[in-house]
Amino acid sequence: MINSPFFTQFLRLSNVYTLVALLLLGASIFFLRSLGKKKVSFSNRMLIGLVLGLALGILLDVVGANNALYANGAQKEISDWFALLGSGFIKLVQLLAVPVVFLSIIKVITDVDAKRIKTLTSKTFIVLLGTTAVSAIVGIVVVKLFNLESINLVGELSAGQIDRMGTIASQSFPQFFLGFIPNNMMSTFSSNGQVVSTVIIGALFAASLRFLSVKKPEQVKPFIDLLDSARLVINSMLINVIKFMPYGVLGLVANTIISRGVAAIIGMGGFIIALYVGVIIMLLFYVVLLTLTGISPVVFFKKAFTTLVFAFSSRSSVGTLPYTLQTLENDMGVSGSTANFVATLGTSIGMNGCAGLFPAMLGILVAASAGIEINFVFYVMLVLVVTIGSIGIAGVPGTATVAATVTLNGIGLGELIPNIGAVFGIDPIVDMGRTMLNVAGAMVAAVIIDKWDGTFNQDEFNAVK
Numbered sequence: 508m509i510n511s512p513f514f515t516q517f518l519r520l521s522n523v524y525t526l527v528a529l530l531l532l533g534a535s536i537f538f539l540r541s542l543g544k545k546k547v548s549f550s551n552r553m554l555i556g557l558v559l560g561l562a563l564g565i566l567l568d569v570v571g572a573n574n575a576l577y578a579n580g581a582q583k584e585i586s587d588w589f590a591l592l593g594s595g596f597i598k599l600v601q602l603l604a605v606p607v608v609f610l611s612i613i614k615v616i617t618d619v620d621a622k623r624i625k626t627l628t629s630k631t632f633i634v635l636l637g638t639t640a641v642s643a644i645v646g647i648v649v650v651k652l653f654n655l656e657s658i659n660l661v662g663e664l665s666a667g668q669i670d671r672m673g674t675i676a677s678q679s680f681p682q683f684f685l686g687f688i689p690n691n692m693m694s695t696f697s698s699n700g701q702v703v704s705t706v707i708i709g710a711l712f713a714a715s716l717r718f719l720s721v722k723k724p725e726q727v728k729p730f731i732d733l734l735d736s737a738r739l740v741i742n743s744m745l746i747n748v749i750k751f752m753p754y755g756v757l758g759l760v761a762n763t764i765i766s767r768g769v770a771a772i773i774g775m776g777g778f779i780i781a782l783y784v785g786v787i788i789m790l791l792f793y794v795v796l797l798t799l800t801g802i803s804p805v806v807f808f809k810k811a812f813t814t815l816v817f818a819f820s821s822r823s824s825v826g827t828l829p830y831t832l833q834t835l836e837n838d839m840g841v842s843g844s845t846a847n848f849v850a851t852l853g854t855s856i857g858m859n860g861c862a863g864l865f866p867a868m869l870g871i872l873v874a875a876s877a878g879i880e881i882n883f884v885f886y887v888m889l890v891l892v893v894t895i896g897s898i899g900i901a902g903v904p905g906t907a908t909v910a911a912t913v914t915l916n917g918i919g920l921g922e923l924i925p926n927i928g929a930v931f932g933i934d935p936i937v938d939m940g941r942t943m944l945n946v947a948g949a950m951v952a953a954v955i956i957d958k959w960d961g962t963f964n965q966d967e968f969n970a971v972k
Contacts, residue, residue: 509521509522515580519584519587519588520584521580521584522576522580522581522584524567524570524571524574524576524577524581524584524585525581525584525585525588528567528581528585528588528589529585529588531563531566531567532563532588532589532592532757532758532761535559535563535757536592536754536757538559539552539555539556539559539753539754539757542555543753549752549753549813552753553752553753553756553812553813553816553817554816555753556752556753556754556755556756556757556760557756557757557760557816557819557820559757559761560756560757560758560759560760560761560764560820561760561761561764563757563761564760564761564762564763564764564765565764565769567585567761567764567765568764568765568768568769569769572769572770582765582766585765586762586765586766589758589761589762589765590758590762591758592754592755592757592758593755593756593757593758593759593760593761593762593820594758594759594762595755595758596748596751596752596754596755596758596759597755597759597821597823597826599748599751600748600749600821600823600826600827600829600830601823601825601826603741603744603745603748603829605696605705606737606741607741607745607828607829607832608705608706608709608828608851608854609696609705609708609709609712610709610734610737610738610741611709611738611832611847611848611851612705612706612709612710612713612847612848612851613709613712613713613716613734614734614735614738614843614844614847615713615843615844615847615848616709616710616713616714616717617713617716617717617720617731618843618844623844623960626960627844627845627848627849627956627960628848630956630959630960631848631849631852631853631856631952631956632856632857634849634857634952634955634956635849635852635853635856635857635948635949635952636856636857636894636897636898638789638792638796638857638859638863638948638951638952639857639858639859639862639863639893639894639897639948640863640890640893640894641789641792641859641863642785642789642859642860642863642864642867642944642948643863643864643866643867643889643890643893643894644867644890645785645788645789645792645864645867646785646863646864646865646866646867646868646871646893647867647868647871647886647889647890648785648788649781649782649784649785649788649868650781650867650868650871650872652781652784653777653780653781653784655777655778655781655868655871655872656871656872656875656881688704688707689704689707689708692708695708696708706851706852706855716730716731742833745829745830745833746833749829749830749833752813752817752830755817755820755821756816756817756820756821759820759821759822760820763935763936763939766935767935767936778868778872778937779936779937781868782864782865782868782937782940782941783937783940785864785868786860786864786940786941786943786944789859789860789864789944789947789948790808790944790947793947793948793951796951796955797951797954797955800954800955800958800959801958802954802955802958802968803968803969806968806969807839807950807951807954807968810834810838810839810968811834811839811947811950813830813834814827814830814831814834814946814950815943815946815947817830818831818942818943818945818946818947819939819940819942819943820939821942822935822938822939822942823942824853824854824858824861824942824945824946824949825854827942827946828850828851828854831850831946831949831950832846832847832850832851834950835850835950835953835954839950839954839967839968840963840964840965840966840967840968840970841953841954841957841963841964842957842960842962842963842964844962845953845956845957845960845962846953846957849949849952849953849956849957850949850950850953853945853946853948853949853950853952853953854945854949855898856897856898857894857897857898857948858897858910858941858945858948858949859944859945859947859948860940860941860942860943860944860945860948861910861938861941861942861945862893862896862897862910862945863893863894863897864941864944865910865911865937865941866893866896866897866910866911866914867889867890867893867914869911869914869915870889870892870893870911870914870915870918871889873915874918885918888918889914889918892914892918893910893914896910896914897910954968
């Protein structure tokens with residue numbers, strides 16, 4: 508090991524483990540790049556990037572197991588380098604998230620008839636919150652199915668985590684929603700998590716533009732044209748960024764395993780398996796919904812595949828939003844107004860994984876560890892609290908923690924928040940499945956609502972591209 512600060516602190520390359528890891532990462536990137544030159548499909552490269560990331564992460568963790576050099580220095584160095592690739596890509600996507608939301612909401616409200624906006628809003632809330640209620644019920648079922656009530660969730664949290672979560676848990680329902688009303692436009696635009704606030708600002712802009720388009724059309728037209736041009740530029744930027752997605756997936760998945768370790772994943776294996784079974788059940792529920800609506804679930808999931816892989820890898824519903832919109836509009840035949848409106852709200856309202864399935868499971872486990880009687884009345888209360896609390900949970904990594912906090916506070920267990928520390932050790936692993944479910948639910952809602960409204964292009968949906 509090289510002890511020079513230049514290598515240990517700045518370059519982050521002080522031992523043979525880090526060097527080998529970087530060589531393997533470079534070889535993987537080169538391999539993915541060669542597949543692109545051979546015209547291998549984007550979907551296949553995404554899947555290969557995912558598999559390479561899993562293999563690379565597990566290999567490095569197993570080789571470095573019980574090795575002091577790896578544990579005391581190499582693990583963090585390797586994680587930093589892999590984060591440069593994975594998290595760096597996520598930052599580029601998140602860079603576009605707020606402008607995409609803002610410009611999309613303005614486009615929808617200014618272009619769509621006022622009457623349809625009302626029906627679109629009501630249908631969106633019904634579908635998103637309805638599927639969230641179902642996901643909460645599924646969470647209860649898998650906990651009982653796997654008999655997880657015996658899991659000991661007692662663990663240690665940092666003082667900062669306890670303070671932050673305690674503050675959230677102490678908020679009343681009105682205070683919780685008051686936080687969504689923006690008081691500073693620039694600070695809202697600078698935060699990827701404030702999606703609801705961005706929607707509110709976009710709606711205010713759009714309402715004024717609709718009014719002024721009638722009263723002062725000549726004066727307001729240049730501004731509308733500017734916004735349309737900005738939307739075109741942002742979409743072009745998005746297309747260029749998305750080309751690097753297979754490399755981002757490689758870095759994200761590998762780093763999740765490297766930073767957490769295989770042992771931490773195995774220790775909570777029962778909970779992880781149960782959650783992913785819940786995800787599969789919800790995906791089957793989507794199959795039923797699509798079939799009943801007259802939409803082929805096979806075609807849907809085939810076209811949604813790359814979007815869901817990215818959501819799985821990035822762990823960010825908001826970060827996935829630009830690609831979600833592109834897939835809905837360009838590949839699935841969903842009208843631009845429905846795609847922009849439903850998918851955007853789906854990053855903050857009724858997220859089936861982070862704000863439905865997971866909080867319901869956690870609510871039962873914490874209640875069981877506290878010795879609280881779990882009966883039918885408790886289940887009903889839990890589903891209601893989870894469903895209502897899912898409104899406005901921002902779709903960025905880690906917000907399932909907020910959703911879980913809201914749920915625990917809603918069922919009177921807010922003081923037991925420190926007891927869920929064991930879950931955080933494996934949070935990135937379960938967050939992958941939760942986020943994929945969030946995005947899948949929003950996409951299903953968009954397709955179904957567009958079909959109900961008669962604006963769905965069935966031929967484009969069925970077309971092979």
